[in-house]
Amino acid sequence: MLDTLDAPTVRTWSRLALTALGQAREEIDALNVYPVPDGDTGTNLYLTVEAAAAAVERCFAEHAGEPDLAAAAAAMARGALVGARGNSGVILAQLLRGMAEVLARGGDPALLRQALQRAAEAAYQAVAEPVEGTLLTVAAEAARAAAGTAGGLAETADTAYRAARTALMHTPEQLDVLAEAGVVDAGGRGLVAVLGALADAVAGQTPMGPVALRQGLGATGLAESCEGHERPAGPGHPAFEVIYLLDAPDDTLPALRARLGTLGDSLVVGGGDGLWSVHVHVDDAGAAVEAALEAGRPHRIRITHFAEAAARAGKRARTAPEGRAVLSVVSGTGLAELCEQAGSAVLLADPDRPPASAELAEAVRRCAAREVVLLLNDPELRAAAGAAADQLREEGVRIAVLPTRSPVQGLAALAVHESARRFDEDVVAMTSAAGATRYAELAIAEGESWTMAGVCQAGDVLGLIDGDVAVIGTGLAETGAVVLSRMLAAGGELVTLVLGEGVPAGLAEELVALARKQRPEVDTVVFEGGQEAAPLLIGVE
Structure with missing residues (x-):
């Protein structure tokens, strides 16, 4: 557990905050009834933090070693400012700026408490007419609670997070429009996610679970309570x-x-x-x-x-390019060629830097198609893809995001794609094919870590099945054989092996022989994928 906030923790914080907002984006959008019920607060906060996280990554890349805390915090704040979207995004950027001003002096617990206080003050100063029951109130209560602690870094961050949660649940008591809709403040909910990510980063934990969003309302109640709130703005709102x-x-x-x-x-x-x-x-x-x-x-x-936003979107839909396209996100040149041969456009991603929502949106636009099926092939891209899809739908693009978790699932979906079918039918068929494909991969452990299969050491070969570590081995061949054998034990008709960069000669032949021996009725295909991150990808349909 940390005694002092440092640059790597700011980096982790920005990543966890982006993940948390990505998971809660649609929920926060649904809560958005103030100041204008246009249903975009979650998306705006996500895009703002996406820009902040990207700025922190650039800060680390630009330093030969490791940047100091002041540089990392300043980068996060400036990135949020430059990428701020909407009312909530600008306020969040100002909160981060206030924190960065204090963290420039250090990251001990006392300074973190001061940073949270300065953040709340800066946010209030940024808003011309502050209103209680909003993100501002949540920030102020978090800072006030943190100031009352005398513990370490983790206690300070956790106290702020928990106070923010409590303040969030009281926002309907302070703002009539929230009480009428039966929801909490959307911006405040987003700040709770950001502060929860800070508490997790400081404590070295996985992201905290979602907080209760409503007082006495389930998901159905929330949807019903929001009926009658026009989107976009109704009478009384500026144009x-x-x-x-x-x-x-x-x-x-x-x-x-x-x-x-x-x-x-x-x-x-x-x-x-x-x-x-x-x-x-x-x-x-x-x-x-x-x-x-x-x-x-x-x-x-x-x-x-x-x-007129909805009318413009409808007009764009009527004038959008015709036809359908499939866009696959992959990281290996061999995989890119395979997808292109199957009729898909390709976004070749950097394995060390997943594409942001803006990159995904631009890649879809380059397809110049009215209907687009987006194959992510990576579970980490779901939030960015969701934000990109919302932007594209406003531009008249009919887009379906298939959350394929591995390139082998993407290849399975491409195999059944037929542009002559109705769009919905094509999406269903591709989704079914991807879902019927179990996937696995081999990876090299970067350090000691706890996994579902036990403790691994740096250099160990990890065999992941459906995203979880199932095997820890010392060699690619032996680990790959164990993984494939376990997958075939559940049956299958087709095995797909995608070889990564630098895979030793003979590995594919050994696995093909194993598949034929264990399941003579199974067909096996081998592709040169060229991916760097995973020496071997396995799909079993």
Whole structure:
């Protein structure tokens, strides 16, 4: 357990926060009834933290050794600021900036408590008209509880997380619109996920489970309680959401805030040191941009017309390109060629850096098809793909994300793909084929670790079946044989072996012979995949 927060822990925090928000994204979107019931708070927070996590990774890549805490925390805050989406994203970016200001002095428990306090203060300062019962209240209660502790780093982070959970459950008592809908605040729910990830990172634990989201409501109750809340904004709300980055001297901000405050509401201005993220809801979007031009240089300008968003999406759907495409995400050149031969477009991913939602969305756009089936081939991509799919659907693309967990499942799905079928029928057939394929892989352990099969040491060969470590061995051939034998014990008709980079000669022949001996009726196919991360992939259909 850590005594002092350090850069690797910030890196872990950013990764766990992204995972937590990815898992809760749709739930948070469903909770979004304030300030505008447009159902995008979860997606906005996910995209904001995705940018923050990417910035931390770049920070580590740019340092020959390991960056210090100040650099990692600053990178996380700046990444969130630059990638901030929506009201909630800008506030979260300002929270992270406030923490980074204090963590620049160190990461002991006392400074973490001060960082949480500074984060809450910075968030309130960023919002023109703070409202209780929101993310702001959750942040303040978390900081107040943490300040009352005198324990170590883990106790401080855990206390803040638990106080945030409690504060979240009381938000309907503070904001009438939440009470009427029977939900807690969406932004506050997102902050609970981020603080839970911090507590886990400090304690060295796996991500905490989801908190209770509703008071006395199950999933059905939540859906029913949200009926009648129009999406997008109904009467009484400004027509446009305007958000942009602004390069401007700090002393120009008071005048900008005042001007934007007269134009609309939901004004949030976060940042500092010449770079600002501005969010506002207005009826005159042009005036909001003109105000920015008077202060400095606005860029990355995004304007959303709430009332016409659905109509624009429908129009794009009618004018979208025709045809259907399949896009496969793979990491080996051999696998890429196999998918292309099967009629799929390919996004060749870096095994050390999974593609972000923006990369996935752009790859789908390059397919230039009205209907797209996306084969992820990696369970870690589900959250990013979900966020990308939401963006693409607004652009009129009909997209189905098949959460294939291994390239061998993706190959099985491609084998039954038929573009002549109706889209839904094709998706069902591909999903069934992928689901009927058990998958396994061999991996090399990087260090000592506990697994479901026991303790492994650095250099051990791990045999994973359906995602769990089932075998620990010392050689690729012997471990692969044990894994394949166990898989065939449950039956099968076709074995697919995909060889990774640097696999020793003769391995495939040994496994093919084993398959024929154990199950003479089973066909076996061997492909050169060229993937780096897994020396061997096995599929049994």
